[in-house]
Amino acid sequence: MLDPIPRSVSEMTAQEEEHERNNFSPFTEYIDHSKHDPEKVVEVSPNGRYAKLNSVLGKGAYKIVYKSIDREEGYEVAWNCFQTTKQEYAELSQEVEILKRVRHPNIINFHDCWYSNNTEFIFITELMTSGTLREYIRKLQTPNLKVIKRWCRQILKGLIYLHSYDPPIIHRDIKCDNIFINGAHGEVKIGDMGTAKMKIGKKYTVIGTPEFMAPEMYEEKGYSEKVDIYAFGMCLLEMVTGDYPYNECKNAAQIYKKVTQGLKPECLSRIIDPEVLNLIQHCLAPENERYSAQEAIDDAFLGVEPEVVLLSTNEAKNHLTLQVVVKGMDKLSVKFEFNADTDTAEEVVNEMIEEDVLPQKYQRIITHDINRILRELAGTGDKKDSAGLTPSSPMLYTNGHSIINGISHLTLDNGSGSPHSFIRSTSNLYRKTSNADWATTEEEIPFKEYSMDAPIEDLVNDTAMAYHRGPDKANEWLAKLKNQDIMTIGDLKDLQDSDWAGFDLTVFASRALRNRLFGKRPNILTRSSSNGVSDDGNL
Numbered sequence: 001m002l003d004p005i006p007r008s009v010s011e012m013t014a015q016e017e018e019h020e021r022n023n024f025s026p027f028t029e030y031i032d033h034s035k036h037d038p039e040k041v042v043e044v045s046p047n048g049r050y051a052k053l054n055s056v057l058g059k060g061a062y063k064i065v066y067k068s069i070d071r072e073e074g075y076e077v078a079w080n081c082f083q084t085t086k087q088e089y090a091e092l093s094q095e096v097e098i099l100k101r102v103r104h105p106n107i108i109n110f111h112d113c114w115y116s117n118n119t120e121f122i123f124i125t126e127l128m129t130s131g132t133l134r135e136y137i138r139k140l141q142t143p144n145l146k147v148i149k150r151w152c153r154q155i156l157k158g159l160i161y162l163h164s165y166d167p168p169i170i171h172r173d174i175k176c177d178n179i180f181i182n183g184a185h186g187e188v189k190i191g192d193m194g195t196a197k198m199k200i201g202k203k204y205t206v207i208g209t210p211e212f213m214a215p216e217m218y219e220e221k222g223y224s225e226k227v228d229i230y231a232f233g234m235c236l237l238e239m240v241t242g243d244y245p246y247n248e249c250k251n252a253a254q255i256y257k258k259v260t261q262g263l264k265p266e267c268l269s270r271i272i273d274p275e276v277l278n279l280i281q282h283c284l285a286p287e288n289e290r291y292s293a294q295e296a297i298d299d300a301f302l303g304v305e306p307e308v309v310l311l312s313t314n315e316a317k318n319h320l321t322l323q324v325v326v327k328g329m330d331k332l333s334v335k336f337e338f339n340a341d342t343d344t345a346e347e348v349v350n351e352m353i354e355e356d357v358l359p360q361k362y363q364r365i366i367t368h369d370i371n372r373i374l375r376e377l378a379g380t381g382d383k384k385d386s387a388g389l390t391p392s393s394p395m396l397y398t399n400g401h402s403i404i405n406g407i408s409h410l411t412l413d414n415g416s417g418s419p420h421s422f423i424r425s426t427s428n429l430y431r432k433t434s435n436a437d438w439a440t441t442e443e444e445i446p447f448k449e450y451s452m453d454a455p456i457e458d459l460v461n462d463t464a465m466a467y468h469r470g471p472d473k474a475n476e477w478l479a480k481l482k483n484q485d486i487m488t489i490g491d492l493k494d495l496q497d498s499d500w501a502g503f504d505l506t507v508f509a510s511r512a513l514r515n516r517l518f519g520k521r522p523n524i525l526t527r528s529s530s531n532g533v534s535d536d537g538n539l
């Protein structure tokens with residue numbers, strides 16, 4: 001027998017549950033500890049696959065949910081007991097077949113079901129480990145917007161999936177109590193699909209939870225899948241304010257009155273973030289103006305935030321290769337080198353924005369992210385950055401020198417599969433802090449024919465100078481080539497295109513070296529002479 005596992009607050013053994021239901025006092029009878037063992041199997045499914053354990057996960061208005069084991073797969077699952085008549089069960093059969101086919105990472109899986117003891121519809125679903133979103137919101141005491149955005153995207157992905165059925169599957173009871181969390185991975189799934197019905201023509205059944213019901217659900221004129229978006233808007237309202245919508249109302253009649261008069265919950269007036277407010281308003285709008293699930297997920301508030309990733313760094317942690325990755329609609333990948341001795345995150349980001357490499361809207365978040373990486377590398381704690389999100393860059397000093405510095409080039413993949421390179425060619429900052437002998441314009445380093453036995457240093461140094469890269473960059477390229485036993489111009493000329501891909505050089509370095517090697521003048525389009533940034537996408 002396994003040791004009893006710790007029980008969550010909402011867990012109760014089946015026997016305790018029975019006591020509660022029958023109003024027995026647990027003190028009036030002899031306590032048999034085996035009865036209280038939450039791992040004890042108390043029932044087995046007709047096919048023998050699922051074993052119901054002596055452990056209640058929770059109780060709702062309609063059902064009791066027990067922990068269970070899928071003996072075939074070895075998973076823990078949820079055993080849901082729903083009191084109903086055989087007639088009602090028979091009527092559910094069509095829906096059950098549909099539920100079995102619903103498979104989406106943000107919808108709780110429905111595995112199996114049967115009718116038991118002439119009283120209970122039993123169905124087995126995926127088990128969620130961290131309770132409902134509502135419990136979680138209470139625990140986190142108004143979670144931050146980043147967490148909320150992540151939850152919203154997942155809920156909407158689930159709704160997009162359900163609504164994409166023909167006819168759409170309408171959940172009809174979306175609320176934070178019906179959205180479940182797997183805390184370890186921050187996974188969010190829509191549950192309680194028992195109330196979902198297929199929209200075949202217009203439905204007239206009023207089901208759901210008054211606070212989350214769209215006005216058209218009260219009017220017996222039929223409704224569409226947009227009722228789920230209205231309910232989602234109320235969930236978002238609860239997530240950001242921590243308040244149950246319409247908690248100013250004492251009963252369902254008061255809620256009904258407000259909803260049908262178009263009066264919104266009082267807590268809506270407490271939202272100050274214009275983006276959140278805008279999204280909620282689009283979700284609570286009249287049915288014909290209301291967002292679809294797809295429109296809601298595309299809303300600016302939920303736009304996918306870019307991430308800055310540290311790809312590599314040297315031992316001194318001052319030469320970094322970073323990459324900005326933007327997923328979703330703005331799909332974008334910009335790889336750039338960052339010299340921690342010569343530039344600031346702010347300058348680099350502003351430059352990329354001026355050059356249209358990055359959209360302006362990401363300025364704050366990317367600056368913040370670069371500064372975060374720099375802080376982590378410097379081992380400095382939680383200081384504020386100048387993007388205002390966390391500590392400001394002037395605080396980032398090591399031995400009196402700023403550690404947030406220098407971009408030398410960028411490569412941009414715009415999602416089309418053809419990467420572009422961007423060079424910051426004449427940065428004052430770079431010239432001031434670097435070897436002043438290095439050339440400042442490409443023209444100053446004339447093209448020449450290299451002899452086959454000339455050392456690769458000749459080509460690499462010329463190329464670096466032509467593109468305003470410092471000696472460090474030239475040495476880095478040299479090391480990468482020499483690591484592969486490339487010593488002479490002849491060695492380089494013998495290479496196939498595919499060999500270059502294996503050198504771990506950036507797209508820019510590889511193209512710049514090859515252009516110079518084969519005497520091909522790069523077609524540099526200077527986009528802005530004021531800041532000296534050039535687009536060498538046509539290298």
Ligand SMILES: Nc1ncnc2c1ncn2[C@@H]1O[C@H](COP(=O)(O)OP(=O)(O)OP(=O)(O)O)[C@@H](O)[C@H]1O
Nearest residue numbers: 057058059060061062063065078125126127128192
């Ligand atoms: N898949 C699951 N995994 C883990 N716990 C669950 C799961 N489904 C339900 N529970 C637990 O059981 C409780 C009751 O479930 P639920 O709220 O779905 O019941 P209900 O009677 O259909 O709901 P309602 O009262 O909202 O109409 C939940 O609050 C939750 O604690």
